[in-house]
Amino acid sequence: MADDSFELFDLRVEAVIPEGKPIYCGAKAGDYFELKGEMLSLPAGQGFSIYSLAAVLPLLAAKQRPTDANDWMTSDAEIACPDPNCASRLRIVRTGKRRFSHAQATAVPLPKENDKG
Numbered sequence: 001m002a003d004d005s006f007e008l009f010d011l012r013v014e015a016v017i018p019e020g021k022p023i024y025c026g027a028k029a030g031d032y033f034e035l036k037g038e039m040l041s042l043p044a045g046q047g048f049s050i051y052s053l054a055a056v057l058p059l060l061a062a063k064q065r066p067t068d069a070n071d072w073m074t075s076d077a078e079i080a081c082p083d084p085n086c087a088s089r090l091r092i093v094r095t096g097k098r099r100f101s102h103a104q105a106t107a108v109p110l111p112k113e114n115d116k117g
Contacts, residue, residue, distance in 0.1 A: 021087030
């Protein structure tokens with residue numbers, strides 16, 4: 001069987017809390033979560049606002065994938081809190097790479113070589 005592997009970056013999403021600015025989302029300096037493959041994990045006893053998560057979740061799949069050096073997705077890493085009155089940000093950091101198998105990630109088979117168009 002041909003190699004069906006692909007790589008994704010592991011991500012750490014960290015709360016960035018500007019000193020002396022109002023925070024309304026409940027984030028605290030040092031708060032974070034990690035994404036390894038499709039598995040999101042938080043440290044025990046720590047939470048994240050669902051609204052902050054909703055702001056960052058759509059970008060995580062793209063940040064997990066290799067991007068061109070000139071792509072804004074490569075350089076831009078901070079997402080503003082969706083509350084316009086809250087000064088917090090979420091910083092997405094690529095922490096490592098992990099290899100996955102297509103066959104273990106989906107039931108849909110890879111197209112055969114002559115099916116690619």
